[in-house]
Amino acid sequence: MTQKKANAVLSVEQVSKSFYVEDEPPILALSETDLEVQKGEFVAVIGPSGCGKSTLFNIIGGLIPSDTGQIVVEGKKTNGPDKQIGMVFQEESTFAWRTVEENIAFPLELAGVPKQDRIKQAAHFADLVGLSGFEKRYPAELSCGMRQRVALARTLALEPQILLMDEPFAALDEQTRMLLGEKITEIREALDQTVLLITHNITEAVQLSDRVAIMSFRPGVIKRILDIDLPRPRGPETISSDKFGHYVGEIWADLREEAARGLRESERALADEH
Amino acid sequence: MSIKSTGSPGTPSRFLKYWHRHNSTLLGLGIFAFLLAIWEASISLGWVSKFVLTPPSGIIQALIKLSKNGELMDALATTLTILGAALGLALVIGISIGFLLYKNELWGKAFEPLLGAIFASPLPLMFPIFLVLFGRTFYAIICLATIYGSIPIIMNTREALLSVRRTLIWVGRSFRLTEVQIFWKIIVPAAAPLMFSGIRMGLIYALLGVVAFEFLTDLGGLGRLLSELNYKFKIPESFALTASTVMLSGFVLFLTGWIERRISNNR
Amino acid sequence: MLTTPIRIRAFSLFAIWLIWEVNAQIAWLVPEVFTPTSQIFAGLAEISVSPVFYEHLFFTIFATGFGFLIAVISGTIIGIALGAFRIFGRAMNPYIAAFASSPKIIFLPVVMSFAGWGTETKVTMAVIGAIFPILLSAYAGMLTINPVHIRVARSFNIKWYDLVRKVYLPSLRHPLLVGFRLGFGAALVSVVLTEAKFGESGLGFLAMQYYGLYAIGKMFSVLVILFALAMIANFLLDRFATRVPH
Ligand SMILES: Nc1ncnc2c1ncn2[C@@H]1O[C@H](COP(=O)(O)OP(=O)(O)OP(=O)(O)O)[C@@H](O)[C@H]1O
Ligand SMILES: [Mg+2]
Numbered sequence: 001m002t003q004k005k006a007n008a009v010l011s012v013e014q015v016s017k018s019f020y021v022e023d024e025p026p027i028l029a030l031s032e033t034d035l036e037v038q039k040g041e042f043v044a045v046i047g048p049s050g051c052g053k054s055t056l057f058n059i060i061g062g063l064i065p066s067d068t069g070q071i072v073v074e075g076k077k078t079n080g081p082d083k084q085i086g087m088v089f090q091e092e093s094t095f096a097w098r099t100v101e102e103n104i105a106f107p108l109e110l111a112g113v114p115k116q117d118r119i120k121q122a123a124h125f126a127d128l129v130g131l132s133g134f135e136k137r138y139p140a141e142l143s144c145g146m147r148q149r150v151a152l153a154r155t156l157a158l159e160p161q162i163l164l165m166d167e168p169f170a171a172l173d174e175q176t177r178m179l180l181g182e183k184i185t186e187i188r189e190a191l192d193q194t195v196l197l198i199t200h201n202i203t204e205a206v207q208l209s210d211r212v213a214i215m216s217f218r219p220g221v222i223k224r225i226l227d228i229d230l231p232r233p234r235g236p237e238t239i240s241s242d243k244f245g246h247y248v249g250e251i252w253a254d255l256r257e258e259a260a261r262g263l264r265e266s267e268r269a270l271a272d273e274h
Numbered sequence: 275m276s277i278k279s280t281g282s283p284g285t286p287s288r289f290l291k292y293w294h295r296h297n298s299t300l301l302g303l304g305i306f307a308f309l310l311a312i313w314e315a316s317i318s319l320g321w322v323s324k325f326v327l328t329p330p331s332g333i334i335q336a337l338i339k340l341s342k343n344g345e346l347m348d349a350l351a352t353t354l355t356i357l358g359a360a361l362g363l364a365l366v367i368g369i370s371i372g373f374l375l376y377k378n379e380l381w382g383k384a385f386e387p388l389l390g391a392i393f394a395s396p397l398p399l400m401f402p403i404f405l406v407l408f409g410r411t412f413y414a415i416i417c418l419a420t421i422y423g424s425i426p427i428i429m430n431t432r433e434a435l436l437s438v439r440r441t442l443i444w445v446g447r448s449f450r451l452t453e454v455q456i457f458w459k460i461i462v463p464a465a466a467p468l469m470f471s472g473i474r475m476g477l478i479y480a481l482l483g484v485v486a487f488e489f490l491t492d493l494g495g496l497g498r499l500l501s502e503l504n505y506k507f508k509i510p511e512s513f514a515l516t517a518s519t520v521m522l523s524g525f526v527l528f529l530t531g532w533i534e535r536r537i538s539n540n541r
Numbered sequence: 542m543l544t545t546p547i548r549i550r551a552f553s554l555f556a557i558w559l560i561w562e563v564n565a566q567i568a569w570l571v572p573e574v575f576t577p578t579s580q581i582f583a584g585l586a587e588i589s590v591s592p593v594f595y596e597h598l599f600f601t602i603f604a605t606g607f608g609f610l611i612a613v614i615s616g617t618i619i620g621i622a623l624g625a626f627r628i629f630g631r632a633m634n635p636y637i638a639a640f641a642s643s644p645k646i647i648f649l650p651v652v653m654s655f656a657g658w659g660t661e662t663k664v665t666m667a668v669i670g671a672i673f674p675i676l677l678s679a680y681a682g683m684l685t686i687n688p689v690h691i692r693v694a695r696s697f698n699i700k701w702y703d704l705v706r707k708v709y710l711p712s713l714r715h716p717l718l719v720g721f722r723l724g725f726g727a728a729l730v731s732v733v734l735t736e737a738k739f740g741e742s743g744l745g746f747l748a749m750q751y752y753g754l755y756a757i758g759k760m761f762s763v764l765v766i767l768f769a770l771a772m773i774a775n776f777l778l779d780r781f782a783t784r785v786p787h
Contacts, residue, residue, distance in 0.1 A: 155448075
């Protein structure tokens with residue numbers, strides 16, 4: 001499994017993680033997971049709820065240690081958060097005490113960028129995610145989806161080589177999600193980024209990715225990797241094409257099994273409680 | 275087609291709009307004025323003797339008298355000075371202990387119920403101990419008020435720092451901030467509103483402690499003056515002083531409430 | 542060793558006691574205040590056999606309990622009323638808050654000017670102390686009741702007293718209990734401070750008497766008894782609350 005391609009910019013090697021909760025059997029969230037992402041590639045990781053996607057995300061980002069295995073970025077084993085990696089979290093992560101502009105400028109501020117430049121750059125990234133005109137607002141005055149875009153712009157502000165996103169569009173409506181997806185693809189091309197997107201939305205995965213990694217329910221492992229061979233840019237015609245539908249169907253066939261297993265297990269857990 | 279705005283059913287008149295925005299405030303003022311009027315009337319109509327109950331007009335006269343001869347201002351200044359000292363100490367003690375109990379989870383868990391028990395206990399009854407310890411000095415007042423005020427600050431500081439969501443801290447980590455930067459740039463601002471409400475409570479309790487102690491021991495500012503006037507049977511003046519102490523509490527409450535709203539304005 | 546919160550708590554309390562005791566034995570820091578615990582116990586034993594003490598105890602408990610009862614009834618009613626008619630609640634809130642956060646003992650001159658020097662003053666002071674926490678808890682509890690429940694109940698045409706009994710009181714159980722506990726503590730503080738200032742009877746008076754005689758050990762004993770009283774009341778209110786059916 002460990003044949004390495006020379007240009008893999010990010011590789012997950014044999015990563016396992018268990019969680020121990022008192023008075024309960026340990027949860028094996030990830031079991032010897034492998035994944036390789038090539039430079040400039042857009043990879044989606046898809047899996048049912050609770051399969052360990054966020055756990056994988058946090059381990060790649062260096063926020064929680066794995067039990068075994070390692071994360072390698074550009075040939076170097078990481079130890080904690082890597083400079084090349086920018087993260088967008090699943091949960092609400094904007095700073096309520098800062099305006100949109102100040103939120104986006106936060107990493108720049110800590111990097112010592114002078115105020116004038118900071119504001120200019122923040123305005124640029126706000127515009128990129130479709131938030132121009134909202135620079136002086138506070139997160140509480142924005143919708144969930146807008147807040148998520150603020151978080152995205154804040155991460156983009158440092159122009160990371162590798163963008164990690166954990167279900168960033170989950171709170172968005174379908175139309176905004178699609179449009180923002182197109183935006184992300186544009187940004188990625190402009191900044192020549194590598195993207196690892198975690199999602200549970202099949203259409204989103206097919207619309208955006210070069211490859212889709214399908215995760216199994218606990219223990220989480222990458223069950224299958226599917227190449228998405230569709231032309232870019234993927235406008236409405238592509239999405240309504242038979243081929244697109246075929247990919248969606250194929251992923252659903254794989255996921256269905258896993259999702260059903262997840263559902264059964266949670267039902268059993270509920271039954272045990274009563 | 276031109277529609278006059280006044281009186282047409284779709285657009286309420288200016289007065290109605292104003293009423294809808296401030297109806298509870300206006301109603302409150304109305305009820306308050308009404309109660310004052312009854313109070314005044316009950317004395318001027320002779321239902322109650324004015325030697326027993328001073329009417330609002332008498333209280334105002336007494337207030338004017340007390341402020342003219344400077345007694346009220348002196349007492350207020352003394353009380354506020356003592357309060358300031360106690361609050362300063364309570365802030366230092368409260369925030370640092372609260373921080374330590376946040377840093378050390380185990381000790382935090384151990385002391386949380388103890389602090390709650392102390393806070394719920396009739397702490398002001400301890401005042402004779404402070405008298406024995408410090409004698410009849412301002413230090414006794416400051417010490418009691420400091421202890422009284424620092425407990426809510428300790429509890430809220432710990433609570434506030436603990437309540438900062440993990441994701442916010444992880445944002446800092448993912449930007450590779452140092453732990454110190456994460457603390458000052460993320461944890462502190464995120465915890466600020468809850469921390470301030472602890473400080474607000476601490477201030478109110480410290481004020482309570484100061485005035486009560488002053489009154490009981492005839493020492494210091496407002497409380498001492500009240501006790502003195504009471505001993506001299508200057509009833510209107512004591513009523514006036516009680517009223518001004520309540521107003522001071524109300525003012526502190528209002529001011530800190532305003533600051534609190536400003537801090538958590540955007541949340 | 543110090544690995545669980547309970548052990549740390551026990552250890553800290555023991556350490557405080559030890560420091561106190563050692564300090565008292567070597568008579569180092571303010572020995573007249575930090576008397577040996579044995580002396581406090583001796584004081585307790587001595588007090589507990591004197592009939593005078595029980596008289597004082599009775600006066601304090603009577604004034605506190607009586608005032609507390611009045612405050613429980615009136616505070617609950619006012620709190621519920623302010624919560625039921627929200628506009629009045631919002632209107633009166635700032636005034637009530639200002640009174641609630643001022644030291645209650647400053648009302649003593651006002652109360653004395655029409656209630657005199659006797660038990661009536663103490664009872665009134667207890668009411669003033671206890672009513673605010675009870676009223677505010679009841680009011681805050683009322684604000685948390687789901688308005689949908691009230692509308693549903695109204696749609697069944699229920700009488701107002703059934704609305705209070707079946708909808709309001711069950712959801713107010715917890716906030717009222719908290720209010721009663723705070724209220725009892727405040728009533729006790731009010732009464733004892735009144736006794737300490739002007740009383741001729743009661744535990745507050747007794748404590749000040751011992752203070753005047755510089756019998757610090759005995760003064761401590763009285764304070765210990767007062768704290769115990771507050772704790773017992775807390776415990777009883779707790780028991781009572783768990784007994785009351787839902
Ligand atoms: N800190 C933790 N302590 C205990 N168990 C945890 C912890 N974090 C995650 N888990 C468990 O590990 C499993 C995987 O969690 P994870 O958050 O990675 O799921 P996910 O795939 O991101 O789900 P979702 O799509 O709902 O976000 C879950 O069963 C969860 O209960
Ligand atoms: Mg997740």
